[in-house]
Amino acid sequence: MENTIVNYHATFSKTSGISEAARANFTALKSSRFTVNQINYIENKRQLIREHNNVLIDIDQKTINIYHININDIPSYILNNKIRTLPNTYNIAYWAWEFNKLPEEFVSLISLFDEIWVPSSFCQNIFTSYSFKPVVKIPHLIESIEIEESKPKIELQNKFVFLSIFDSLSTPERKNTDGLIQCFLDTFSTNPDVVLILKTVNLEKNKRLYKKLTEKANHHNSIILINENYTKKEIIQLIDSCHSYVSLHRSEGFGLTLAEAMLRNKIVIGTGYSGNLEFMNAQNSFLVPYQLITKDEDAGFIKKGYQYAEPDIDNSKKILKFVYANYNNLEDIKLNAKQSIENSFSKKAIGDLMNSRLAKISSFMKERSNVNLAKNSELITENIRLKHDIKKYEGNIIIKFKTILKSKTQKMVAYLFFIF
Structure with missing residues (x-):
């Protein structure tokens, strides 16, 4: 030892x-x-x-x-x-x-x-x-997990299922959820046999995204929104229940769920840029063409000067449509995907x-x-602590100012009410 x-x-x-x-x-x-x-x-x-x-x-x-x-x-x-x-x-x-x-x-x-x-x-x-x-x-x-046969949390009989998994606190701009939803609806809005599952966590902590995604799910029966903490077993069951995993991301450090879906013998569609190219290629998945963009101003988490991929949505629609229409003839791609992960990302x-x-x-x-x-x-360390203390102090000042302002406003309203 x-x-x-x-x-x-x-x-x-x-x-x-x-x-x-x-x-x-x-x-x-x-x-x-x-x-x-x-x-x-x-x-x-x-x-x-x-x-x-x-x-x-x-x-x-x-x-x-x-x-x-x-x-x-x-x-x-x-x-x-x-x-x-x-x-x-x-x-x-x-x-x-x-x-x-x-x-x-x-x-x-x-x-x-x-x-x-x-x-x-x-x-x-x-x-x-x-x-x-x-x-x-x-x-x-990317560990191969054997799970016993059991009833999944969602039953989707006779539906063709596209799946995407993401954390709602992990920058929706980077995950490009809007682009995926629009791509799916433009392609399958008139087809009742196809659904898109959006599996997320922490959605309640992102009010803007919560409003947007719940509205989409409420208005379109073909979009199923799940905001729950799943166990690893439940995540694997969800992946197993889908036909294709889709990520129209703008950038990924690695792309863990993409690789997990490939190991589970699924057709994986993803933007052909960033960390997911560590395991995705033209022989084992469908790579979406993109245009490389340099941000010219801050927009949320994506700052000025950052480069990211803008996936070609028109091409994405064609890929989704092709996968749906030819799913039974894509066994070679699924096999290549599974073998790629098994060979290079095993525990050993x-x-x-x-x-x-x-x-x-x-x-x-x-x-x-x-x-x-x-x-x-x-x-x-001292610099970080100092910045934290300053931020905390500034926060206390703002709270104190708001409290004083509220008190003064209440007094003014009471005064005016008394006069009139």
């Missing part, structure tokens, strides 16, 4: 794409020759707090920390936790990103870590452009990649002084 300890930090108990990816990759690492600890964090008022566990830090033990916490959540992580820069400690950030540029406030976070892991070549190119530190591609494990394949890299790190780790790294970490 290797004498290096590996601590895997993530929001393991959360319902999200990154948490699902962390759970899967931790599974691949559990069978390694290292001692591996799972360290879970829970979200409390937008802050990540370490769950109580019995994992102890031994400063004399060689330790590799893998922080599978996305870069935009690192500031909230730092408010309650430390990224330790002790001798004999090596810190890895496991990050995905969907655009060609990083926000300026995120760039400094790279210096907190010794190395970055990413799930795709697309992400690797992004982070390499910002850092001279190692940026290593470790894709996500991903586990071997992780173990190989960790073994190399362990071999070159020596007693080293982390004084400069520690000082840098303290400065960045």
